Amino acid sequence: MGKTITEKIFAAHLRDTPGAGNVILDIDVVMCHEITTPIAINDLRERGMDRVFNPDRIKAVIDHVTPAKDSKTALQGKIIREWAHRHKIKDFFDIGANGVCHAIFPEKGLIRPGNTVIMGDSHTCTHGAFGAFSAGIGTTDLEVGILKGVCAFRTPETIKIILNGTLPEGVFAKDIILSIIKKLTVKGATDKIMEFSGPVVDKMSMAARMTMCNMAIEAGATCGVCLPDMVTADYLWPFIKDDYASREEAAADFKKWHSDPDADYAGELTFEVSSLTPQVTYGYKPDEVKDIAEMSDTAVDQVYIGSCTNGRIEDLRVAASILKGRKIAAGVRGIVSPATPKTYSMALEEGLIEIFMRAGFCVTNPTCGACLGMSNGVLAEGEVCASTTNRNFNGRMGKGGMVHLMSPLSAAAAAVKGVISDPREFSTTAA
Amino acid sequence: MKEFGGACVLLDRSDINTDEIIPAKYLTENSKLALKPYILEDLKLNSFDPQTSLEGAKVIVTRQNFGCGSSREHAVWVLEVNNINVVIAESFARIFRQNTFNCGMLAIELPKEDIEAIFAIEAEEIKIDLKGQKITALGHGEHSASFELNPFDRELVMAGGWLAYADQKY
Known part of the structure; x- marks a missing residue:
């Protein structure tokens, strides 16, 4: 039996299997923002566990309320800022250099195909656009991620979503994902991965892929994912040019993550986008x-x-x-x-x-x-x-x-x- | 381990989301206890009044997909600081469910028929036998149901949460 991209990523990051249906994964990138992280930081300090598993694999940003609007949000910024400095987290984006987490982290080339990524933010599923497994988690998961670099998930099941046709003028990735959520409902993909494929996805920019993966959580999905290809390699090129001789070589290497033709899916949905209207x-x-x-x-x-x-x-x-x-x-x-x-x-x-x-x-x-x-x-x-x-x-x-x-x-x-x-x-x- | 069971409140709707459980404007609080007054503040539901309906409640019973939306663990903490350590539902959103077990609390899934029965008897109290994996709802009559916890989730509850468990093992 072949494997889906997510099963391949899970296999490559498997730390432990604590009982049937559950896995503990090693996490490549733990991302943090100032709303869900300060409570984690305070809790770790109170427990005498103010440590990080690897400062180079922790990324942080102040983005939800910036500049601070009041004393409470100023304190949240202060807590994460001091923590980032204390632990020498070099990829920390503060005022003047900060932006929305799921836009700025990809833009800095911090997410790569095959990565495992967690963040205390439900829209972390965005980064599946790069062929990564990327999931929103709560503050306790974040604490353990910061401390140990691991996170628990259930064994993934995947819904394959095939997008056929040609996107008409005036209709975008946003309209596609809204129509998919309409079909799946807000709970239709709970505990599942939404794997986007087909000719429409192949032609999409990374921005459009991120728009689609971003809303996978709105159907309940753990993560959205696209298969990394030449578009991914082009986007990441400034950050990977020392690792590969050419973009083509990078794209060829990314193929190792692609779902096998005989991979097992929990469901398959095909959408014809040529007749789609704005949603x-x-x-x-x-x-x-x-x-x-x-x-x-x-x-x-x-x-x-x-x-x-x-x-x-x-x-x-x-x-x-x-x-x-x-x-x-x-x-x-x-x-x-x-x-x-x-x-x-x-x-x-x-x-x-x-x-x-x-x-x-x-x-x-x-x-x-x-x-x-x-x-x-x-x-x-x-x-x-x-x-x-x-x-x-x-x-x-x-x-x-x-x-x-x-x-x-x-x-x-x-x-x-x-x-x-x-x-x-x-x-x-x-x- | 926490204590589970007691007076219950019935929330007769599916897809109750994290913004209804605790609105984002309160996410600027830096302590769990500070969230206490704001529980279910934005939930619009028949005669439900967050100020009075939750009096003494230890258990929430609801329909499908409870806790959908944001990853905010505040949605679990606001229950915890109000002494509600159990939510019983037909299904949960993944992140909310994981956060609940991560805090050593219970997210119990029951089949639709059992949830219907609990609503039908207008249950006022839920007894929970964690070892026997059984609940008994008391209202106009009685309804018992078995539940099955994922063994890993069960270990998290016994350990008092994911941080304690992970710190020991990894």
Whole structure:
């Protein structure tokens, strides 16, 4: 029997098998942010266990609330900052160099094919885009990860998701993943890996793959994963050029992780994307998804473009293609948060920031901010936001607020029209 | 090991998420105890009132996919500091379930029929026999059901959580 990519990664990292169906894995990368890590740090200190298993394999960032908004968030920053310095964690990204964790860590080349990655953040599944096993975990798992470099998982089962066809203009990875979650429901992939494959994935950029893997958790999945290939090698090239003679050689080496043709899957789903239209969520669960045409004319108070799902340069370019030369509707508040400093400076150089500002958007520093209602764009009771983020739970962006998840193009269209609308009505130059 | 069982509260909905259990705005707290007043603050459910409905409760009984969404262990801690060490459901979200066992607490999965029966008798108390892997719900009548813990999860509960277990073994 052949193995899936995840089974191969598990086999290569197996530390222990404590009972049937459970495995303890060695972890390559333990990532930390200032919301879920400080309690772990305090707890380890109280137990007299203030150690790290390997400072080079621990990465840290302050991203959820930055700059600090009050004394409590300032203290969270202080705790993780002092800890990172104390343990000589060199990949620590603090204010001025910080960005949304699931955007900045890949951008720095810190996740490689075949890696095992954990973080106290549910959207850690994003990094499966690189052909890694990458899972969100809680603070206790994080403590053990920091201390011992291991983490417990159940033996993985994989759902193979095959994407066929050609993505139509105006339709993006975000629309695909929303339609997949609609089909699977919020619990359809619990305890499972979502393995994305097929010609549509082969052609996708790393940004698009990250958008898809990012939302695997919204179907309950442990991780999303794509098979690492030439696109992966191109993205990682600046970081791996000393390890391989050429990009082709890197891509060929990555193939060792690819799922075998006779691998065993818990399920298989095939999607034809050629007829897919822009998608949007309508309720408080990410599986409550409709064609955007069915939601048109829903008025919005705020439009938010950013987050680990859709705050990358590719997303900003797409949104700007509609906003160029246009103004956002009266009464609508537009907020854009480039996900990393590099994204921000690229957007500046490409003139995108000017397009956003002329359109009437507020441009914030890189941060998770509004996505989880912690800062930089919290909604008031009864307000509605068209958002490129990943979660529409009741109260997510502020108590009593309603969040409609959509692609950056659809969010830009909502900003201009003041109501949710099919972005394909705009003539754009979007790729 | 913690104590398990006692008065229960029934939450008649599937997919109760971590943001409903503990909203993100409270994630700036640096102690578990500080979370105590905010338990299930954003849960909108019929006559449920987080201020009064949880009085004395030691066990939550609910439907499918409890704890979906965020990885925040705060969703487990807020139960723990309110003396709720057990959640019984048809199914759990993976991270929430793991966090529960990692804290030495119980996430018990029961078949739909047993959950239906517990709701039908409007259970007010759940007795838990961890060794015999059996629960007994008392309300308008009585309903007993067997459950099966994953052996590793069971070891975590016996050890008092994952940190104690891992520190000994790895």
